[in-house]
Amino acid sequence: MTSQRPFRPAFVRAIGSHFVSIDHVQPVAISISSSGELIGSTSWADQASPVATKKRIVTSDEGRVFVIDWPTSLAAPNSQSNPISVVAVAVSPNGNLTSAAADESEVPSSPRTHRRMSSRGATHTIEASEQHWIFRNHLTGWIWNSEAIHAGAHLALPSPAHITSHATLGDLAAITVQRENKRPWPFQPQSEVQILTRTRSALTSMGVPHIDIGHLCWARRRDEREALRDLNEYMRFTRSQIHSAAKKGARDVRLVVRGAGLDTTIELWFTLDSAPGAVFCRRDVPFDETGHASGLRGQNIALDEDIESGLIQIASHDEGSVTYI
Structure with a gap:
Protein backbone atom coordinates (compact mmCIF):
# COMPACT_ATOMS: atom_id res chain seq x y z
CA MET A 1 0.00 0.00 0.00
CA THR A 113 -3.53 -4.73 35.11
CA HIS A 114 -6.10 -4.11 37.83
CA ARG A 115 -9.50 -3.56 36.24
CA ARG A 116 -12.86 -2.81 37.80
CA MET A 117 -16.28 -2.44 36.24
CA SER A 118 -19.19 -0.58 37.76
CA SER A 119 -22.53 0.89 36.72
CA ARG A 120 -24.50 3.91 37.85
CA GLY A 121 -27.78 4.41 36.09
CA ALA A 122 -27.22 4.20 32.32
CA THR A 123 -23.46 4.75 32.62
CA HIS A 124 -21.02 1.81 32.70
CA THR A 125 -17.47 2.50 33.87
CA ILE A 126 -14.34 0.47 33.16
CA GLU A 127 -11.41 1.41 35.38
CA ALA A 128 -7.79 0.32 34.96
CA SER A 129 -4.94 1.19 37.31
CA GLU A 130 -1.18 1.04 36.87
CA GLN A 131 1.56 2.42 39.13
CA HIS A 132 -0.54 5.08 40.88
CA TRP A 133 -2.34 6.00 37.66
CA ILE A 134 -6.06 5.43 37.09
CA PHE A 135 -7.65 5.39 33.64
CA ARG A 136 -11.44 5.36 33.30
CA ASN A 137 -13.73 4.81 30.32
CA HIS A 138 -17.39 5.75 30.78
CA LEU A 139 -19.97 4.35 28.36
CA THR A 140 -23.43 5.92 28.37
CA GLY A 141 -25.54 4.28 25.71
CA TRP A 142 -23.05 4.36 22.87
CA ILE A 143 -21.20 7.53 23.93
CA TRP A 144 -17.61 7.13 25.19
CA ASN A 145 -15.99 9.51 27.70
CA SER A 146 -12.62 9.01 29.36
CA GLU A 147 -10.50 10.44 32.15
CA ALA A 148 -7.10 9.97 33.78
CA ILE A 149 -6.14 10.47 37.45
CA HIS A 150 -2.67 10.61 39.00
CA ALA A 151 -1.52 11.77 42.43
CA GLY A 152 -4.76 13.63 43.02
CA ALA A 153 -4.74 15.41 39.64
CA HIS A 154 -7.58 14.76 37.19
CA LEU A 155 -7.88 15.15 33.42
CA ALA A 156 -11.11 14.65 31.46
CA LEU A 157 -10.54 14.05 27.77
CA PRO A 158 -12.71 15.86 25.19
CA SER A 159 -15.54 13.61 24.02
CA CYS A 217 1.37 -1.03 5.13
CA TRP A 218 0.27 -4.26 3.55
CA ALA A 219 -0.85 -4.08 -0.07
CA ARG A 220 -4.60 -4.51 -0.51
CA ARG A 221 -5.79 -7.72 -2.13
CA ARG A 222 -7.00 -7.07 -5.70
CA ASP A 223 -8.52 -10.38 -6.82
CA GLU A 224 -12.01 -9.21 -7.73
CA ARG A 225 -13.34 -12.72 -8.43
CA GLU A 226 -12.29 -13.87 -4.98
CA ALA A 227 -13.79 -10.70 -3.51
CA LEU A 228 -17.11 -11.38 -5.28
CA ARG A 229 -17.18 -14.90 -3.86
CA ASP A 230 -16.50 -13.57 -0.36
CA LEU A 231 -19.15 -10.89 -0.78
CA ASN A 232 -21.80 -13.41 -1.83
CA GLU A 233 -20.96 -15.47 1.26
CA TYR A 234 -21.02 -12.34 3.46
CA MET A 235 -24.53 -11.48 2.25
CA ARG A 236 -25.79 -14.56 4.10
CA PHE A 237 -24.88 -12.76 7.31
CA THR A 238 -26.69 -9.63 6.08
CA ARG A 239 -29.85 -11.53 5.24
CA SER A 240 -29.80 -13.24 8.63
CA GLN A 241 -29.52 -9.77 10.23
CA ILE A 242 -32.68 -8.68 8.40
CA HIS A 243 -34.70 -11.66 9.61
CA SER A 244 -33.48 -11.51 13.23
CA ALA A 245 -33.97 -7.72 13.43
CA ALA A 246 -37.56 -8.07 12.14
CA LYS A 247 -38.27 -10.42 15.04
CA LYS A 248 -37.09 -7.69 17.45
CA GLY A 249 -39.33 -4.99 16.01
CA ALA A 250 -37.58 -3.65 12.91
CA ARG A 251 -40.12 -2.52 10.29
CA ASP A 252 -39.97 -1.45 6.63
CA VAL A 253 -36.50 -3.00 6.30
CA ARG A 254 -34.76 -2.05 3.08
CA LEU A 255 -31.40 -3.38 1.84
CA VAL A 256 -29.18 -1.02 -0.19
CA VAL A 257 -25.83 -2.11 -1.64
CA ARG A 258 -23.47 0.63 -2.78
CA GLY A 259 -20.18 0.35 -4.63
CA ALA A 260 -18.70 -2.91 -5.91
CA GLY A 261 -16.09 -5.52 -5.03
CA LEU A 262 -13.73 -4.53 -2.25
CA ASP A 263 -15.36 -1.09 -2.03
CA THR A 264 -18.86 -2.40 -1.28
CA THR A 265 -20.96 -0.77 1.44
CA ILE A 266 -24.13 -2.45 2.74
CA GLU A 267 -26.94 -0.42 4.30
CA LEU A 268 -29.98 -1.68 6.18
CA TRP A 269 -32.70 0.99 6.47
CA PHE A 270 -35.57 0.42 8.89
CA THR A 271 -38.01 1.93 11.37
CA LEU A 272 -38.99 0.94 14.90
CA ASP A 273 -42.40 1.00 16.57
CA SER A 274 -40.63 2.20 19.73
CA ALA A 275 -39.26 5.30 17.91
CA PRO A 276 -42.15 6.62 15.80
CA GLY A 277 -41.20 8.98 13.00
CA ALA A 278 -37.50 8.09 13.04
CA VAL A 279 -35.59 6.29 10.31
CA PHE A 280 -32.51 4.22 11.13
CA CYS A 281 -29.63 3.04 8.96
CA ARG A 282 -27.02 0.44 9.83
CA ARG A 283 -23.99 0.71 7.58
CA ASP A 284 -21.65 -2.25 7.09
CA VAL A 285 -18.31 -2.34 5.26
CA PRO A 286 -17.66 -6.04 4.50
CA PHE A 287 -13.98 -5.75 3.50
CA ASP A 288 -11.23 -4.33 5.67
CA GLU A 289 -8.35 -2.22 4.38
CA THR A 290 -6.29 -5.32 3.51
CA GLY A 291 -9.09 -6.64 1.29
CA HIS A 292 -10.29 -9.43 3.58
CA ALA A 293 -13.87 -10.02 4.69
CA SER A 294 -14.45 -8.73 8.21
CA GLY A 295 -17.12 -6.05 8.68
CA LEU A 296 -19.68 -6.20 11.46
CA ARG A 297 -19.69 -9.97 11.19
CA GLY A 298 -16.03 -10.06 12.16
CA GLN A 299 -16.80 -7.92 15.22
CA ASN A 300 -19.77 -10.08 16.30
CA ILE A 301 -22.06 -7.03 16.13
CA ALA A 302 -25.67 -8.06 15.60
CA LEU A 303 -28.51 -5.65 14.82
CA ASP A 304 -31.12 -7.61 16.75
CA GLU A 305 -28.95 -7.53 19.88
CA ASP A 306 -28.59 -3.75 19.64
CA ILE A 307 -32.34 -3.39 19.28
CA GLU A 308 -33.02 -5.69 22.21
CA SER A 309 -30.45 -3.97 24.44
CA GLY A 310 -32.07 -0.60 23.84
CA LEU A 311 -28.94 0.92 22.26
CA ILE A 312 -30.85 2.06 19.21
CA GLN A 313 -33.91 3.34 21.05
CA ILE A 314 -31.88 5.69 23.26
CA ALA A 315 -30.10 7.25 20.29
CA SER A 316 -31.06 10.88 19.78
CA HIS A 317 -33.35 11.25 16.79
CA ASP A 318 -35.85 13.70 15.40
CA GLU A 319 -38.96 12.91 13.44
CA GLY A 320 -38.06 12.51 9.78
CA SER A 321 -34.32 12.38 10.47
CA VAL A 322 -31.95 9.51 9.77
CA THR A 323 -29.95 8.02 12.63
CA TYR A 324 -26.92 5.97 11.60
CA ILE A 325 -26.34 3.15 14.03
Whole structure:
Protein backbone atom coordinates (compact mmCIF):
# COMPACT_ATOMS: atom_id res chain seq x y z
CA MET A 1 0.00 0.00 0.00
CA THR A 2 1.58 3.25 -1.14
CA SER A 3 -1.41 5.59 -0.80
CA GLN A 4 -1.73 7.81 2.24
CA ARG A 5 -2.89 6.11 5.37
CA PRO A 6 -2.67 7.73 8.83
CA PHE A 7 -1.21 5.80 11.72
CA ARG A 8 -4.11 4.57 13.87
CA PRO A 9 -2.67 3.66 17.27
CA ALA A 10 -4.47 1.10 19.39
CA PHE A 11 -1.72 -0.14 21.72
CA VAL A 12 1.14 1.43 23.66
CA ARG A 13 3.92 0.03 25.83
CA ALA A 14 6.75 1.60 27.84
CA ILE A 15 10.23 0.26 27.02
CA GLY A 16 13.17 1.85 28.78
CA SER A 17 12.62 5.61 28.63
CA HIS A 18 10.46 5.44 25.49
CA PHE A 19 6.92 4.59 24.48
CA VAL A 20 6.15 2.21 21.61
CA SER A 21 2.75 2.31 19.90
CA ILE A 22 1.24 -0.29 17.55
CA ASP A 23 -1.33 0.29 14.80
CA HIS A 24 -4.75 -1.30 15.28
CA VAL A 25 -4.44 -3.55 12.19
CA GLN A 26 -1.43 -2.68 10.02
CA PRO A 27 2.08 -4.12 10.60
CA VAL A 28 3.52 -0.86 11.91
CA ALA A 29 5.03 0.33 15.19
CA ILE A 30 6.40 3.74 16.14
CA SER A 31 8.61 4.87 19.02
CA ILE A 32 7.95 8.08 20.92
CA SER A 33 10.13 10.00 23.35
CA SER A 34 8.90 11.02 26.78
CA SER A 35 8.45 14.54 25.38
CA GLY A 36 6.12 13.28 22.65
CA GLU A 37 8.55 13.39 19.72
CA LEU A 38 8.49 10.67 17.06
CA ILE A 39 11.79 8.77 17.11
CA GLY A 40 11.40 5.96 14.62
CA SER A 41 9.15 3.38 13.00
CA THR A 42 9.28 -0.18 11.74
CA SER A 43 7.14 -2.41 9.54
CA TRP A 44 6.90 -6.18 9.24
CA ALA A 45 4.77 -6.14 6.07
CA ASP A 46 7.35 -8.37 4.34
CA GLN A 47 7.53 -10.82 7.26
CA ALA A 48 3.84 -11.62 7.84
CA SER A 49 0.93 -12.05 5.46
CA PRO A 50 -2.05 -9.68 5.59
CA VAL A 51 -5.09 -11.50 6.89
CA ALA A 52 -8.29 -10.42 8.55
CA THR A 53 -7.57 -10.65 12.25
CA LYS A 54 -10.13 -11.17 14.96
CA LYS A 55 -7.86 -10.20 17.82
CA ARG A 56 -4.51 -8.46 18.09
CA ILE A 57 -2.66 -8.84 21.37
CA VAL A 58 0.34 -6.74 22.37
CA THR A 59 2.64 -7.46 25.29
CA SER A 60 6.27 -6.72 26.14
CA ASP A 61 9.40 -7.64 28.06
CA GLU A 62 12.29 -5.37 29.08
CA GLY A 63 13.45 -4.61 25.55
CA ARG A 64 10.85 -5.89 23.07
CA VAL A 65 7.20 -5.45 22.21
CA PHE A 66 5.40 -8.55 20.90
CA VAL A 67 2.51 -8.28 18.44
CA ILE A 68 0.38 -11.42 18.14
CA ASP A 69 -2.37 -11.67 15.53
CA TRP A 70 -5.07 -14.33 15.80
CA PRO A 71 -7.36 -15.63 13.03
CA THR A 72 -10.88 -14.37 12.44
CA SER A 73 -12.50 -17.71 13.25
CA LEU A 74 -11.45 -17.56 16.90
CA ALA A 75 -13.50 -15.66 19.43
CA ALA A 76 -10.45 -15.62 21.69
CA PRO A 77 -7.04 -17.28 21.86
CA ASN A 78 -6.98 -20.65 23.59
CA SER A 79 -4.58 -23.50 24.18
CA GLN A 80 -5.77 -25.38 21.08
CA SER A 81 -5.30 -22.47 18.65
CA ASN A 82 -2.27 -21.01 16.92
CA PRO A 83 -1.69 -17.35 16.09
CA ILE A 84 -1.37 -16.19 12.50
CA SER A 85 1.86 -14.38 13.27
CA VAL A 86 4.10 -13.40 16.15
CA VAL A 87 6.40 -10.42 15.67
CA ALA A 88 8.94 -8.99 18.10
CA VAL A 89 9.68 -5.27 17.89
CA ALA A 90 13.09 -4.59 19.46
CA VAL A 91 13.74 -1.19 21.00
CA SER A 92 17.31 0.14 21.15
CA PRO A 93 18.47 2.41 24.00
CA ASN A 94 18.05 5.46 21.73
CA GLY A 95 14.53 4.41 20.74
CA ASN A 96 15.16 3.04 17.25
CA LEU A 97 13.02 0.06 16.25
CA THR A 98 13.61 -3.19 14.38
CA SER A 99 11.09 -5.99 13.86
CA ALA A 100 11.41 -9.70 13.18
CA ALA A 101 9.30 -12.83 13.29
CA ALA A 102 9.33 -14.53 16.68
CA ASP A 103 8.26 -17.83 18.17
CA GLU A 104 5.18 -18.01 20.36
CA SER A 105 7.32 -19.48 23.14
CA GLU A 106 9.19 -16.15 23.39
CA VAL A 107 6.07 -14.17 24.25
CA PRO A 108 5.96 -13.17 27.92
CA SER A 109 2.79 -13.21 29.95
CA SER A 110 0.81 -10.00 29.81
CA PRO A 111 1.49 -7.77 32.84
CA ARG A 112 -1.32 -7.81 35.33
CA THR A 113 -3.53 -4.73 35.11
CA HIS A 114 -6.10 -4.11 37.83
CA ARG A 115 -9.50 -3.56 36.24
CA ARG A 116 -12.86 -2.81 37.80
CA MET A 117 -16.28 -2.44 36.24
CA SER A 118 -19.19 -0.58 37.76
CA SER A 119 -22.53 0.89 36.72
CA ARG A 120 -24.50 3.91 37.85
CA GLY A 121 -27.78 4.41 36.09
CA ALA A 122 -27.22 4.20 32.32
CA THR A 123 -23.46 4.75 32.62
CA HIS A 124 -21.02 1.81 32.70
CA THR A 125 -17.47 2.50 33.87
CA ILE A 126 -14.34 0.47 33.16
CA GLU A 127 -11.41 1.41 35.38
CA ALA A 128 -7.79 0.32 34.96
CA SER A 129 -4.94 1.19 37.31
CA GLU A 130 -1.18 1.04 36.87
CA GLN A 131 1.56 2.42 39.13
CA HIS A 132 -0.54 5.08 40.88
CA TRP A 133 -2.34 6.00 37.66
CA ILE A 134 -6.06 5.43 37.09
CA PHE A 135 -7.65 5.39 33.64
CA ARG A 136 -11.44 5.36 33.30
CA ASN A 137 -13.73 4.81 30.32
CA HIS A 138 -17.39 5.75 30.78
CA LEU A 139 -19.97 4.35 28.36
CA THR A 140 -23.43 5.92 28.37
CA GLY A 141 -25.54 4.28 25.71
CA TRP A 142 -23.05 4.36 22.87
CA ILE A 143 -21.20 7.53 23.93
CA TRP A 144 -17.61 7.13 25.19
CA ASN A 145 -15.99 9.51 27.70
CA SER A 146 -12.62 9.01 29.36
CA GLU A 147 -10.50 10.44 32.15
CA ALA A 148 -7.10 9.97 33.78
CA ILE A 149 -6.14 10.47 37.45
CA HIS A 150 -2.67 10.61 39.00
CA ALA A 151 -1.52 11.77 42.43
CA GLY A 152 -4.76 13.63 43.02
CA ALA A 153 -4.74 15.41 39.64
CA HIS A 154 -7.58 14.76 37.19
CA LEU A 155 -7.88 15.15 33.42
CA ALA A 156 -11.11 14.65 31.46
CA LEU A 157 -10.54 14.05 27.77
CA PRO A 158 -12.71 15.86 25.19
CA SER A 159 -15.54 13.61 24.02
CA PRO A 160 -15.76 11.25 22.27
CA ALA A 161 -12.81 9.49 23.85
CA HIS A 162 -12.12 5.83 24.54
CA ILE A 163 -8.76 4.90 26.07
CA THR A 164 -7.78 1.62 24.40
CA SER A 165 -4.32 1.21 25.94
CA HIS A 166 -1.99 2.89 28.43
CA ALA A 167 1.61 2.77 29.66
CA THR A 168 3.36 4.67 32.45
CA LEU A 169 6.84 5.99 33.24
CA GLY A 170 6.63 7.50 36.71
CA ASP A 171 4.81 10.84 36.42
CA LEU A 172 4.46 10.33 32.65
CA ALA A 173 1.87 8.24 30.88
CA ALA A 174 1.03 7.49 27.27
CA ILE A 175 -2.48 6.56 26.20
CA THR A 176 -4.00 5.56 22.89
CA VAL A 177 -7.37 7.26 22.47
CA GLN A 178 -10.04 6.32 19.96
CA ARG A 179 -12.06 9.38 19.00
CA GLU A 180 -15.20 7.46 18.10
CA ASN A 181 -18.35 6.35 19.86
CA LYS A 182 -19.51 2.75 20.17
CA ARG A 183 -22.06 3.21 17.38
CA PRO A 184 -21.98 3.63 14.47
CA TRP A 185 -19.14 1.12 14.44
CA PRO A 186 -15.90 2.86 13.31
CA PHE A 187 -14.33 0.74 10.56
CA GLN A 188 -11.44 3.20 10.21
CA PRO A 189 -11.32 4.73 13.68
CA GLN A 190 -9.75 8.08 14.31
CA SER A 191 -7.23 7.58 17.07
CA GLU A 192 -4.19 9.23 18.56
CA VAL A 193 -1.43 8.91 21.14
CA GLN A 194 -1.52 11.35 24.04
CA ILE A 195 1.34 11.98 26.47
CA LEU A 196 0.11 12.86 29.97
CA THR A 197 2.33 14.81 32.34
CA ARG A 198 1.86 15.52 36.05
CA THR A 199 2.64 19.13 36.94
CA ARG A 200 2.39 20.70 40.39
CA SER A 201 -1.38 20.57 40.60
CA ALA A 202 -2.74 19.25 37.32
CA LEU A 203 -2.46 16.73 34.54
CA THR A 204 -1.69 18.07 31.09
CA SER A 205 -1.92 16.24 27.77
CA MET A 206 0.02 16.59 24.56
CA GLY A 207 -0.86 14.89 21.30
CA VAL A 208 1.76 13.05 19.26
CA PRO A 209 1.86 14.42 15.68
CA HIS A 210 -0.07 12.41 13.09
CA ILE A 211 2.07 10.53 10.58
CA ASP A 212 1.47 8.83 7.24
CA ILE A 213 2.35 5.11 7.16
CA GLY A 214 0.99 4.26 3.71
CA HIS A 215 4.43 3.12 2.49
CA LEU A 216 4.74 0.74 5.48
CA CYS A 217 1.37 -1.03 5.13
CA TRP A 218 0.27 -4.26 3.55
CA ALA A 219 -0.85 -4.08 -0.07
CA ARG A 220 -4.60 -4.51 -0.51
CA ARG A 221 -5.79 -7.72 -2.13
CA ARG A 222 -7.00 -7.07 -5.70
CA ASP A 223 -8.52 -10.38 -6.82
CA GLU A 224 -12.01 -9.21 -7.73
CA ARG A 225 -13.34 -12.72 -8.43
CA GLU A 226 -12.29 -13.87 -4.98
CA ALA A 227 -13.79 -10.70 -3.51
CA LEU A 228 -17.11 -11.38 -5.28
CA ARG A 229 -17.18 -14.90 -3.86
CA ASP A 230 -16.50 -13.57 -0.36
CA LEU A 231 -19.15 -10.89 -0.78
CA ASN A 232 -21.80 -13.41 -1.83
CA GLU A 233 -20.96 -15.47 1.26
CA TYR A 234 -21.02 -12.34 3.46
CA MET A 235 -24.53 -11.48 2.25
CA ARG A 236 -25.79 -14.56 4.10
CA PHE A 237 -24.88 -12.76 7.31
CA THR A 238 -26.69 -9.63 6.08
CA ARG A 239 -29.85 -11.53 5.24
CA SER A 240 -29.80 -13.24 8.63
CA GLN A 241 -29.52 -9.77 10.23
CA ILE A 242 -32.68 -8.68 8.40
CA HIS A 243 -34.70 -11.66 9.61
CA SER A 244 -33.48 -11.51 13.23
CA ALA A 245 -33.97 -7.72 13.43
CA ALA A 246 -37.56 -8.07 12.14
CA LYS A 247 -38.27 -10.42 15.04
CA LYS A 248 -37.09 -7.69 17.45
CA GLY A 249 -39.33 -4.99 16.01
CA ALA A 250 -37.58 -3.65 12.91
CA ARG A 251 -40.12 -2.52 10.29
CA ASP A 252 -39.97 -1.45 6.63
CA VAL A 253 -36.50 -3.00 6.30
CA ARG A 254 -34.76 -2.05 3.08
CA LEU A 255 -31.40 -3.38 1.84
CA VAL A 256 -29.18 -1.02 -0.19
CA VAL A 257 -25.83 -2.11 -1.64
CA ARG A 258 -23.47 0.63 -2.78
CA GLY A 259 -20.18 0.35 -4.63
CA ALA A 260 -18.70 -2.91 -5.91
CA GLY A 261 -16.09 -5.52 -5.03
CA LEU A 262 -13.73 -4.53 -2.25
CA ASP A 263 -15.36 -1.09 -2.03
CA THR A 264 -18.86 -2.40 -1.28
CA THR A 265 -20.96 -0.77 1.44
CA ILE A 266 -24.13 -2.45 2.74
CA GLU A 267 -26.94 -0.42 4.30
CA LEU A 268 -29.98 -1.68 6.18
CA TRP A 269 -32.70 0.99 6.47
CA PHE A 270 -35.57 0.42 8.89
CA THR A 271 -38.01 1.93 11.37
CA LEU A 272 -38.99 0.94 14.90
CA ASP A 273 -42.40 1.00 16.57
CA SER A 274 -40.63 2.20 19.73
CA ALA A 275 -39.26 5.30 17.91
CA PRO A 276 -42.15 6.62 15.80
CA GLY A 277 -41.20 8.98 13.00
CA ALA A 278 -37.50 8.09 13.04
CA VAL A 279 -35.59 6.29 10.31
CA PHE A 280 -32.51 4.22 11.13
CA CYS A 281 -29.63 3.04 8.96
CA ARG A 282 -27.02 0.44 9.83
CA ARG A 283 -23.99 0.71 7.58
CA ASP A 284 -21.65 -2.25 7.09
CA VAL A 285 -18.31 -2.34 5.26
CA PRO A 286 -17.66 -6.04 4.50
CA PHE A 287 -13.98 -5.75 3.50
CA ASP A 288 -11.23 -4.33 5.67
CA GLU A 289 -8.35 -2.22 4.38
CA THR A 290 -6.29 -5.32 3.51
CA GLY A 291 -9.09 -6.64 1.29
CA HIS A 292 -10.29 -9.43 3.58
CA ALA A 293 -13.87 -10.02 4.69
CA SER A 294 -14.45 -8.73 8.21
CA GLY A 295 -17.12 -6.05 8.68
CA LEU A 296 -19.68 -6.20 11.46
CA ARG A 297 -19.69 -9.97 11.19
CA GLY A 298 -16.03 -10.06 12.16
CA GLN A 299 -16.80 -7.92 15.22
CA ASN A 300 -19.77 -10.08 16.30
CA ILE A 301 -22.06 -7.03 16.13
CA ALA A 302 -25.67 -8.06 15.60
CA LEU A 303 -28.51 -5.65 14.82
CA ASP A 304 -31.12 -7.61 16.75
CA GLU A 305 -28.95 -7.53 19.88
CA ASP A 306 -28.59 -3.75 19.64
CA ILE A 307 -32.34 -3.39 19.28
CA GLU A 308 -33.02 -5.69 22.21
CA SER A 309 -30.45 -3.97 24.44
CA GLY A 310 -32.07 -0.60 23.84
CA LEU A 311 -28.94 0.92 22.26
CA ILE A 312 -30.85 2.06 19.21
CA GLN A 313 -33.91 3.34 21.05
CA ILE A 314 -31.88 5.69 23.26
CA ALA A 315 -30.10 7.25 20.29
CA SER A 316 -31.06 10.88 19.78
CA HIS A 317 -33.35 11.25 16.79
CA ASP A 318 -35.85 13.70 15.40
CA GLU A 319 -38.96 12.91 13.44
CA GLY A 320 -38.06 12.51 9.78
CA SER A 321 -34.32 12.38 10.47
CA VAL A 322 -31.95 9.51 9.77
CA THR A 323 -29.95 8.02 12.63
CA TYR A 324 -26.92 5.97 11.60
CA ILE A 325 -26.34 3.15 14.03
